[in-house]
Amino acid sequence: MSNFTCALSGQTPISDPVALPTGEICSKALLLKKLLETSNHNPFHPSSQLDETQLITLATSNEILPPRHANQNSIPSILNTLNSEYDSLVLELFDTRKALEETRKELSHALYQNDAAVRVIARVVMERDMARRELADAIANGGAAPASANGESTGNKRKRVEEPEEASADKSSSGIPANVKAELQATWKELNSTRKQKTKAGEGYATADDIAAFKAEKKSYHKTSAKGIVAMVGDVNGSKLVTSSTDRHMTLYNLDEDKIISHVAAKAVAGDEHMLHCVGNTVAMVDTDGAVKIYNGDTELSVSVEVSDVAAIKVHPTGNHVFVAEKSGSIHLLEIVDSEKVNEAATWSALENEGEVTCTSMGIHPDGLILVIGRSDGKISLWDLNTEMLAATMGGSSSPIISIDFSEKGVHLASVDGSGNLSVWDLRKQKSIASISAEEGITSVCFCPVGKYLAYGTSSGDIIVTVVKDWDKKIVLSDGKGKITGLVWGKDAKHVVGTQSTSRMVKVWG
Structure with a gap:
């Protein structure tokens, strides 16, 4: 038993x-x-x-x-x-x-499923990161973002430019005329091939100690009746300045030769430097009446385009094309067809949720194939002009983007929001790599010719220079009170030019 x-x-x-x-x-x-x-x-x-x-x-x-x-x-x-x-x-x-x-059997099975899920997620994340890097590299080089096998972008959701209802026969199916796009692509190819060489600091390039020793030299380009300079911009070489003042004149100045090129009778710019831009001899502005004015040197061209409530204006590196952004998000691509006339080549909406968000600023990549839109919701939209699609959206801040500037290296972008905070973005990673603030609020920003230094102006009149990637190292240039309305770097960073809303003087620090 x-x-x-x-x-x-x-x-x-x-x-x-x-x-x-x-x-x-x-x-x-x-x-x-x-x-x-x-x-x-x-x-x-x-x-x-x-x-x-x-x-x-x-x-x-x-x-x-x-x-x-x-x-x-x-x-x-x-x-x-x-x-x-x-x-x-x-x-x-x-x-x-x-x-x-x-229960042991079920737990063993669940652990196996969890392990398999973790492996799948890790692979998907790796593929996503690879796609983001490819997209960022394409954006940094000013080219089209890579597409997947089904034709969709590997980056954020992309939106094609809508073709105007009355499109001419020579326009491509996406809206920009084929001949205009060919010119944009040719300019991109030329600039992209030489950009790396141009953005190398030579032996004579200014050091941080040189900048710390800068002294201000005041130059008067406007009438004594001018209460201040509304906006100032410079060309990519830092040799030419364009200023707009309350004396109803626009001044073109050669910084290298230290002489005034011309005085042009023109109403003051309606806002800050995002309403004034120049490339070579082409100067574009929006005056206090909201009218778009385009000049070839001191000669005003006839602009046969109707726009309203303009938010920003930019001249393309070709010098023959101008982008005008309305607050509603409509982008107008203007083409200088001869020495006297400007026509509209294409128009599209740059905002996917019109009515809720407005355009507040604009920028162009140094190679000319990426158009950047600053928005009222604090986000930044990157448009690929080659594919005419929305390549990516970055940000955002709780305040509208009021100023945008590209580094000549093409990989960094600086933006200032309405709260006076500055953000520096890495286009390859599509994320912010630095956040800078000042007690008085930042109003203007500008990279040096090779992207080694970043200068920003405050509402109190200070110009602060920081070393890129060494953001804690700052040099303060101060001379008088008044909001900084424009910053321009000279050749080899030998000087920094600044203007203020309370003074008619252009201050050259060097």
């Missing part, structure tokens, strides 16, 4: 050992109780039925008889009750062990 062990209780059956068809040995009484609970399902093989007639009684010797039944208040009765409770406890323990085994 001692050789038998009940598969349910783990104890030796007292008097009724039976064998199941599947081979297990159990106490018959205990097994029958279990069958009642499981509706005659085999407790060891739940998928099969088990009936009492299928049980095989085992013949044993030295049968151990259970105690006789007695009254409930007798010791045998108590023992019988304890025996019943023991049977129930053993059955419950069996169920618990079985549930534990099932």
Whole structure:
């Protein structure tokens, strides 16, 4: 008898050992109780039925008889009750062990699924990061962003420029005329091939110590009646300045030769430097009446384009094309067709949620194929002019973007928001790499010719120069109070030119 062990209780059956068809040995009484609970399902093989007639009684010797039944208040009765409770406890323990085994199997399966999911997520993240790097490299080089096999961008959702209803025959299907796009691409190819060489600092390039020793030289380009200079911009070489003042004149100045090129009678610019821009001899501005004015040197061209509520204006590196951004988000591409006339080549909407967001500023990549839109929601939209699609959206701040400037290296972009905070963005990673603030609020920003230094002006009149990637190293140039309305670097960073809203003087620090 001692050789038998009940598969349910783990104890030796007292008097009724039976064998199941599947081979297990159990106490018959205990097994029958279990069958009642499981509706005659085999407790060891739940998928099969088990009936009492299928049980095989085992013949044993030295049968151990259970105690006789007695009254409930007798010791045998108590023992019988304890025996019943023991049977129930053993059955419950069996169920618990079985549930534990099932739980272990489920946990093992769940852990396997979790491990597989982690591997899949890691691979997807790796592919996403690779796609982002490819897109950022394409944007940094001023070219088109790579597309996937199904024709969709690997970056953010892209939006194609809509073609005007009355498109001319020579326009491509995406809106910009084929001949204009060819000129933009040719300029990109030329500038992109020489940009790396041009953005290397030579032996004569100004050091941080040189900049710290700068002194201000004041130059008067405007009438004494001028209360201040509204805006100032310079060309990419830092040799030419264009200033707009309240004396209703625009002045073109050659910084290298230290002489005035021309005075042009023109109303003041309607805002800051994002309403004034120049490339070579082409100067574009928006006056206080909201009219777009384009000049070839001191000659005003005829602009046959109707725009309203202009937010910013930029001249393309070709010098023959001008971008005008309305606050509504409409972008107008203007083309100088001859020495006297300017026509509209294309127009599209640069904002995907018109009405909720407005355009507040604009910038152009040094190579000319990326148009950047500063928005009222603090975000920055990057448009690929080659594919005419929205390549990426970065940011945003809680305040509108009021000023944008590209590093000539083409990989960094600086933006100033309406709260006076400055952010520097890495276009390859599409994220902010520096955040700078000043107590007085930042109003203007400008990279040096090779992208080594970044200058920004404050509302109190200070010009602060910081070393790119060493943002804590700052040099303060201060001379008088008044909001900085324009900053321009000279050749080899030998000087920094600044203007203020409270002074008609142009201050050349060098």
